[in-house]
Amino acid sequence: MRILVTGGCGFVGSTICIGLKEKYRNFEIIAFDNLKRRGSELNIPRLREHEVSFIHGDVRIASDFDRIDDISVIIDASAEPSVLAGIEGSTDYLIDTNFSGTINCLNLARKWKAKFIFLSTSRVYSIPQLEHVRYVEDETRFRLLADQNCAGASDNGFTEDFPTGGYRSLYGTTKLASELAIEEYHHLFGLDTIINRCGVLTGPYQMGKVDQGVVVLWMARHFWPKQLKYIGFGGTGKQVRDILHIDDLVSLIDFQLSNFDLFNGQVFNIGGGLEVSISLRELTAMCEEVTGNKIEIIGQPENRVADIPIYIADTTKVFRCAKWQPKKGVMEVLKDVFIWLSNDETRLKELLS
Template sequence: MRIFITGGAGFVGSNLAVNLKAKYPNYHIIAFDNLRRRGSELNVKNLRELGIEFVHGDVRNSEDFESLEFDVLIEASAEPSVMAGMNGGRKYLIDTNLNGLVNSLEAALKQRAKVIFLSTSRVYPMEVINSLNYEESQTRYSLHVNNIAGVSERGFSEKLSLDGYRTLYGATKLSSEYIIDEYVHMFGLKAIINRSGVIAGAGQFGKVDQGFLTLWAANYYFNKPLSIFGSGKQVRDILNVNDLFDLIDLQIHAFDKFEKERFNIGGGLDSSVSLLELDTMCKTLLGDKKVAFQELRGLDLKYYVSDNTKINSLGWQPKRNVTNTLKEILFWIEKNEKELEWIFAS
C-alpha cells in the first residue's frame, strides 16, 4: 500500500508516518511538507532513516503532486493556529487550508485514492460554546446540564450547531469539509472527516496559540516565562498522537465502515485538563515556577471536550490520559535537550 501524508514533517504527519512504517514496514509511506514550521526540518532526517520517502513540496502548488502515486491520502497539512489571520498572514492561511486542500483532492481523484481529512473542533462556533451554562470549581469549568443538541455531560457531539462565528482558521476547515462533501457527491471521492480537539505528544513544537501542553512542559523545563490568559479554568481534552494513529490505522484498513462520515475525536472527559490543573502538574514534576496572568483573549474558549460516542461505537477509544502524554513530552525534551533548546529556549 502507498500512503501519502501532506504535512508529513509536521508533528501529526510525521508521527503518523513513523507509526505506519513501524507497523507496516512493506508499505510505501510518503511524507510531503514545505518545512515552513520551525522545527519541522528536524524530522526529515529521522523519516528518511526509517525508510520513509520525504518530498519537499507545497500543497499550494498543484505541480508538486504530479509525479506522486498513492492509494491513501492523509490530509494533515494546514496552517493550524487559531490565531492565524489576526495580524496578517490571511492569504497564506486561506491558500494553504483551502487551495491546498483542492490540490490534494484533485491529486487523490487522479490516483483514485481514498482520503482521510484531519479537520478540527474549531469548526464549532465560539459563541455557541461560550454562551452555554458552566459550573465553576476552584480549578476548572464544567458543563452544566444544557438542553441543547450536541451538548451532554460527555462533551460536544457532531450534533452541535454550526451557526455562528468560529475564527478564520475554523472557517477554512469547515469550508474544506463542505468542499470534500461536494467531491464525494459529484466525483465519487471516498473520504472520511475527523474533527480533532487538542492533539499532543512527543515531537510537538508547541506555541502559545497551538500545542499548549508541550509549550507548558517546555517552558517549565527550560525555565522560560509563562502566562495564563483569563482565569486558567478553561478546559480542553487532550488526544495523544498515538491514539490518533490507532484511529487512522483502523480507518485505513476498514475504510468502508467510516466512509462519508464526520467524527468528533479527542481524549474525552477522562483526558481533559484546565490550565490551572496543567500548571499544578508541571509544578509537581518540575518544581515551582511563577506564572503570570493576563486578560482573556478574544478567540479563547471556556471549554471544549469531545464526545466520542459516535466513533466509540465503531471500535475506537483513546487509551492514554493527560498525565501519560505530559510525561511522554517531558521524556522527549530531556532526551533531545540540546537539539530542542534553540527552539524552546530562544
C-alpha cells in the same frame, strides 16, 4: 499501500508516517511538506531512518503533486494550524494552504482514486455557541452542566451535532470550508473520505508555541523554567480542553485504514473526551510534579480573540464505530513529552524554551 501524507514533516503527519511504517514495513509512505513550520525540518532524519520518503512540496501549488503517482491513500495533515492565523496581516497563506491546498489534495485523490483522510478541527464549531454553553466554576476548572440548551451539548462534551454556524476563527472557517468541499467530492465523484475533527492533539515532536500546542508549551516552560500566563476567563487558568496523545490518533487512523467502509463519508469528533480532559491550572500542577520545577504564572483576565472557556469532544460516535478508545491519560502524555525533551535537550531548547 502507497500513502501520501501532506504536512508529513509536521507533528501529526510525521508521527502518522512513522507509526504506520513501523507497523507495516511493506507500505510505501511519502511525507510531503514545505517545511513552513519551524522545527518540521528536525523530522526529516527521523523519517529517513524509518524509510519514509520525503518530498519538498507545497500543497498550494497543484503542479508540486506532478511528482507523485499511483497513490492509494492521502492523509491530509498539512495546514497553518493556529487559531490566531491570519488575524494580523494577510490571510492569503492561511486560505491558500488550508482551503485551496485541500482542493489540490482532493483533485490528486480523484486522479488516483485514492482514499482521503482529512485532519479537521473542533474549531469548526461556533464560537458564540461555545461561549454560551452552561458551565459551573469548580475549584480548579470549569465544568459543563448536564442541562444544556443547545444541540449536541451535554456534560459529556460536544457531539458532531453542535452548531457550526456563526464565527469560528479564520482557521476554523478554512477547515469547515474544506470539510464542505470534501463532502462534495465524496458525493459527486464517489471519493472515499473520512473527516476527523480533532481537538487538542499532543505528545513528543510537537513544536509547541504560544498560539498552538499548549501542552508542550506548558511542559517546556516548566522544563526550562520561564514565565507563563493564564490568558482570559478571569485569568485563573480554569479553561478546559480534552487532549489526545498522538499515538492514540495513529492507532485510530490505522484502524480507519483497514476498516474504511465503517467511516466512509462521515465526520467524527476525535479527542480524549471527558476522561482525558484538563484545565490549565491542573496542567500546571501536573507539570510541576513531572519536572520538579515551579514557575511564575501571571493571570491576564481579558480574553484573547477566538478563545473559548471549555471544549471537550463527545466521542460517542467514533467509539461506537471503531471500538477505539484512547489508551493514554494526561500523566502519560506529560511523561512522554518530558522524556522527549530530556533526550533531545540541546536541539529542542533553542526552539521551545
